[in-house]
Amino acid sequence: MAYINDNYQKLPGSYLFSEIARRVAAFQSKNPSVKIIRLGIGDVTQPLPKVCIDAMKHAVDEMASAKTFRGYGPEQGYDFLRDKIAEYNYKRRGLNVEADEIFISDGSKCDCGNIQEIFGLNNKIAIADPVYPVYLDTNVMAGRTGDLKTDGHFEDVVYLPCTSDNDFSPSIPAEHVDLIYLCSPNNPTGTTLSKDALKKWVDYAKANDSIIFYDSAYAAYITEDGVPKSIYEIDGARDCAIEFRSFSKTAGFTGTRCGYVVIPRELTGVNKNGERVPLKNLWLRRQTTKFNGTAYIVQRGAEAIYSDEGQAQVKELISYYMDNAKIIREGLSEVGLQVYGGVNAPYIWLKTPNEMKSWDFFDKLLNEVNIVGTPGAGFGPCGEGYFRLTSFGNRENTVEAMKRIKSNLNI
Numbered sequence: 001m002a003y004i005n006d007n008y009q010k011l012p013g014s015y016l017f018s019e020i021a022r023r024v025a026a027f028q029s030k031n032p033s034v035k036i037i038r039l040g041i042g043d044v045t046q047p048l049p050k051v052c053i054d055a056m057k058h059a060v061d062e063m064a065s066a067k068t069f070r071g072y073g074p075e076q077g078y079d080f081l082r083d084k085i086a087e088y089n090y091k092r093r094g095l096n097v098e099a100d101e102i103f104i105s106d107g108s109k110c111d112c113g114n115i116q117e118i119f120g121l122n123n124k125i126a127i128a129d130p131v132y133p134v135y136l137d138t139n140v141m142a143g144r145t146g147d148l149k150t151d152g153h154f155e156d157v158v159y160l161p162c163t164s165d166n167d168f169s170p171s172i173p174a175e176h177v178d179l180i181y182l183c184s185p186n187n188p189t190g191t192t193l194s195k196d197a198l199k200k201w202v203d204y205a206k207a208n209d210s211i212i213f214y215d216s217a218y219a220a221y222i223t224e225d226g227v228p229k230s231i232y233e234i235d236g237a238r239d240c241a242i243e244f245r246s247f248s249k250t251a252g253f254t255g256t257r258c259g260y261v262v263i264p265r266e267l268t269g270v271n272k273n274g275e276r277v278p279l280k281n282l283w284l285r286r287q288t289t290k291f292n293g294t295a296y297i298v299q300r301g302a303e304a305i306y307s308d309e310g311q312a313q314v315k316e317l318i319s320y321y322m323d324n325a326k327i328i329r330e331g332l333s334e335v336g337l338q339v340y341g342g343v344n345a346p347y348i349w350l351k352t353p354n355e356m357k358s359w360d361f362f363d364k365l366l367n368e369v370n371i372v373g374t375p376g377a378g379f380g381p382c383g384e385g386y387f388r389l390t391s392f393g394n395r396e397n398t399v400e401a402m403k404r405i406k407s408n409l410n411i
């Protein structure tokens with residue numbers, strides 16, 4: 001007999017975006033002629049920057065010759081990419097991150113999900129509510145939580161409510177926690193944490209010997225000055241924070257897959273004998289055992305954004321999506337909806353009209369104007385009554401979506 005990991009059965013239903021895909025497929029099969037506009041999952045629609053395509057084509061050619069062919073690469077990533085990331089994303093911004101503290105991966109979803117494996121099950125986790133579901137679900141799967149309660153929260157987790165009342169900025173908990181998940185620019189709310197707010201978290205983590213998991217996959221979307229792009233902009237963060245970054249939204253790599261984790265060398269956890277152990281070494285051990293590296297061709301594509309030409313092309317791509325964000329923000333405001341986010345992030349978070357439940361609004365939007373979004377409740381109980389739209393659609397669909405909402409949505 002094979003026993004299953006019972007923790008999986010604590011999870012409700014399916015993964016949020018699989019559930020949405022299932023509902024949309026059911027609607028489409030009943031209404032085959034309807035043109036659905038998908039502003040649900042944050043998946044990009046525009047082609048990769050030309051520099052990436054050229055670099056990947058060149059890398060494919062290298063694979064065609066025995067002299068330049070590459071087999072297994074270093075599990076932690078090729079130096080050519082780690083060096084460029086350290087240079088462009090950190091050193092040029094006056095931040096102290098070395099190339100050997102950067103671990104290349106096949107995307108932030110895997111990194112954010114896998115990181116908890118190097119920590120004991122006895123750690124208390126704190127997560128925002130609403131939250132990107134991967135943080136919580138992977139901790140449930142690992143057995144770091146109790147059961148799901150009737151209020152939609154899991155036992156043994158410290159939730160940090162983020163609502164319009166606190167500008168979607170999680171407050172420091174009154175109790176001790178060991179592992180803290182923060183995401184800025186935030187998925188799903190599209191809001192950001194200020195330097196002051198982050199400083200409070202860094203101070204808390206240092207005082208409590210906690211580790212912050214800082215997901216800044218959307219850092220490239222920050223348009224306002226003074227909003228931190230990296231947690232290492234805060235003094236002391238190297239002693240308490242792991243940072244996650246991604247090429248998915250920065251350069252359109254959602255299908256191509258590339259991301260990275262930064263684990264500063266001074267960051268440690270405690271073993272059962274009370275000794276300090278560098279987390280960087282544990283992550284390297286994990287990755288070398290379970291991961292064989294991101295494809296050489298993909299890493300060459302990612303590297304290509306780190307040139308003047310590459311940076312210009314990425315900027316253009318991001319402007320395209322941020323123009324969509326503006327169109328959505330303005331369109332929703334015009335019909336009287338309360339909107340948040342969409343200024344330093346590709347997500348627009350809206351308050352549903354007339355206190356509607358998030359999933360009811362999902363059905364209404366799909367049925368009345370054939371638009372798919374993401375119900376806020378899918379990100380946690382505090383997301384109830386909110387709804388997320390993404391600016392990653394193409395321009396034509398984004399404009400058309402707002403037109404449909406203005407003329408046909410009955411609110």
Ligand code: MLT
Pocket residue numbers: 040041042043109132187
């Ligand atoms: C989202 O829609 O929240 C994201 O696309 C999910 C992800 O990046 O995994």
